[in-house]
Amino acid sequence: xxxxxxxxxxxxxxxxxxxxLSNHFSLYEGYVKNTNKLFELIDNLHDSGxxxxxxxxxxxxxxxxxxxxxxxxxxxxxxxxxxxxxxNENSALYKKIIAGYDNFNxxxxxxxxxxxxxxxxxVVLYYDKEDDCxxxxxxxxxxxxxxxxxxxxxxxxxxxxxxxxxxxxxxxDYINAFFKIIDWPAAEKRFENTQK
Numbered sequence: 001x002x003x004x005x006x007x008x009x010x011x012x013x014x015x016x017x018x019x020x021l022s023n024h025f026s027l028y029e030g031y032v033k034n035t036n037k038l039f040e041l042i043d044n045l046h047d048s049g050x051x052x053x054x055x056x057x058x059x060x061x062x063x064x065x066x067x068x069x070x071x072x073x074x075x076x077x078x079x080x081x082x083x084x085x086x087x088n089e090n091s092a093l094y095k096k097i098i099a100g101y102d103n104f105n106x107x108x109x110x111x112x113x114x115x116x117x118x119x120x121x122x123v124v125l126y127y128d129k130e131d132d133c134x135x136x137x138x139x140x141x142x143x144x145x146x147x148x149x150x151x152x153x154x155x156x157x158x159x160x161x162x163x164x165x166x167x168x169x170x171x172x173d174y175i176n177a178f179f180k181i182i183d184w185p186a187a188e189k190r191f192e193n194t195q196k
Contacts, residue, residue, distance in 0.1 A: 004032040007077040015177025020165040027161055031069035038063045064143035072122055075155040081183035093191040100134045111136045115175050120159045126150035127194045151194050154187045
């Protein structure tokens with residue numbers, strides 16, 4: 001069983017209201033609850049020999065949505081901070097961004113452009129260990145569109161629940177706020193963990 005992580009330390013963060021964060025935490029807790037419930041239902045069907053049933057198949061398909069909704073929110077909340085510091089230019093992550101995008105501003109423009117696209121979803125900076133490169137990627141739904149074999153390094157939630165309470169339809173203002181609260185040391189650590 002999975003237990004929701006506590007992100008209340010983010011209350012009071014610049015650019016995201018306490019109400020928006022509280023609502024967002026509740027949504028995340030729903031993903032955790034549903035992930036646990038799906039595992040329970042799948043186990044029950046497995047134990048009763050009903051793995052060939054349409055119900056089993058649909059629950060297995062639904063698991064990707066709930067699981068990724070849980071994990072992506074955890075990654076997102078964990079790469080936010082009240083104590084913003086710019087990315088460390090001596091970090092392995094910064095050097096990899098420069099190697100792949102020629103300069104940090106080009107990478108930043110590409111990430112922002114992905115975040116600004118019409119629609120709901122996620123923008124994720126992924127690391128592909130096989131080709132040793134970083135990729136800015138748009139994920140439309142939790143359970144579809146993830147580049148196989150890649151590790152999330154920096155995650156931005158661009159579903160409406162992440163910003164409309166505070167910014168209405170002004171997604172650009174939310175994107176600006178996001179870049180003022182990134183926990184770069186957390187993203188740098190995620191990247192460093194891929195190098196082990």
